[in-house]
Amino acid sequence: MxxxxxxxxxxxxxxxxxxxxxxxxxxxxxxxxxxKTCDPWAVHSAKNFERLAGDKKQLTPLQAEILEKLKVHGAMEPVTLLAKLGVNMQLADLQRDFSILRHMEKVGAEKQGGTILWRLWA
Ligand SMILES: [Zn+2]
Structure with a gap:
């Protein structure tokens, strides 16, 4: 046989x-x-965590808060993030901080349908 x-x-x-x-x-x-298929998400999360934990001190409190909100709630529209932050500021100001974070490769934006979503860097 x-x-x-x-x-x-x-x-x-x-x-x-x-x-x-x-x-x-x-x-x-x-x-x-x-x-076993590899688990990119687990690797990704670990990396993200290191990144967040590693250089949080270089961020302004607001920038750290932006990362925290995106981490906890996931991708969201800029206006939603602004509301969640509960700060008295213009969306344009938030966008400035967001673009700083984007240059640091900590966040990204994606288009879903007609809306822009902000999310953690992937
Ligand atoms: Zn065999």
């Missing part, structure tokens, strides 16, 4: 049946535990 996958000879009694196929021991193990 031969393995359906690698064609190795299987000693009678050692064959493994998986999804109607006969496998040798090795191929059976592989079939049962498919290669």
């Amino acid at each position: 031969n393995c359906d996958k690698c064609a190795a000879t299987i000693v009678a009694g050692d064959e493994r049946i998986h999804q109607n196929q006969t496998f040798c021991e090795d191929c059976y193990m592989v079939a049962l535990s498919p290669l």
Whole structure:
């Protein structure tokens, strides 16, 4: 008897049946535990966290707050962010700080439909 996958000879009694196929021991193990797909999101989060934790001191309190809000609430429209920050300032001022953060590669903007969303740098 031969393995359906690698064609190795299987000693009678050692064959493994998986999804109607006969496998040798090795191929059976592989079939049962498919290669783990990498998890880019986990890597990404860790990186982001380092970045945020690493140089928070270089940011103004407002800039740190912008990052914090985007981190907690996810992408949002500029006006929504302004409301969440609860600060008395113009959107144009917020945009200035946002563009500073963008140059530092901490935030980004994306277009969804007709709206611009601000989000953490991805
Ligand atoms: Zn095999």
